[in-house]
Amino acid sequence: MSNPTVICETSLGTFEAEIFLDKMPATAKNFLDLAEQGFYDGLHFHRVIKEFMCQFGCPYSRDPQSPRAGTGGPPHGCIPDEFPEDARLSNETGTLSMANTGEPDSGGSQFFINTVHNDFLDWFTPGRSRHPVFGRVAKGMEVVTAIECTPTDMNDRPVTPVQMIRITVKKQA
Numbered sequence: 001m002s003n004p005t006v007i008c009e010t011s012l013g014t015f016e017a018e019i020f021l022d023k024m025p026a027t028a029k030n031f032l033d034l035a036e037q038g039f040y041d042g043l044h045f046h047r048v049i050k051e052f053m054c055q056f057g058c059p060y061s062r063d064p065q066s067p068r069a070g071t072g073g074p075p076h077g078c079i080p081d082e083f084p085e086d087a088r089l090s091n092e093t094g095t096l097s098m099a100n101t102g103e104p105d106s107g108g109s110q111f112f113i114n115t116v117h118n119d120f121l122d123w124f125t126p127g128r129s130r131h132p133v134f135g136r137v138a139k140g141m142e143v144v145t146a147i148e149c150t151p152t153d154m155n156d157r158p159v160t161p162v163q164m165i166r167i168t169v170k171k172q173a
Helices: 023-037 142-147
Strands: 005-011 015-020 047-049 054-057 095-098 112-113 133-139 164-170
Touching: 005 095, 015 142, 023 164, 054 142, 095 142, 133 142
Parallel strands: none
Antiparallel strands: 005 015, 005 164, 015 133, 047 054, 054 112, 095 112, 095 133
């Protein structure tokens, strides 16, 4: 059985990502469930930092100008951290990683796409950052680069909003 793929249609183009259900079952299932429920459809990237990452998944970002964008989570609450010893996946360029508040078990709906290799965010390296990787962009990295390069304000919010039109889960073969 292969891992599921999601098709992410944004206002700047479409990219596809493999979701590591085999290595990160709880985190991946949470993301896939939210995608299948349409939770992400219509939200906006609320934090974009060139040569770092593009963050997405806050329900308050439905309004791209909301001052609360970046502070919300999924309707069912946070999920437990998942750090399996046999899945030491690094925050490499193009990987999807669970965002959190910095506190244990505070991830939920928000995630980010690494636009460079951010190994200091790996859960298995020394330090407080603990962001588990649960997917990887498989096609359309140029779209992620376009999102990364969009002009932002002093709060790292895109000046021209970048919307996730829809995320579709491709059925496994």
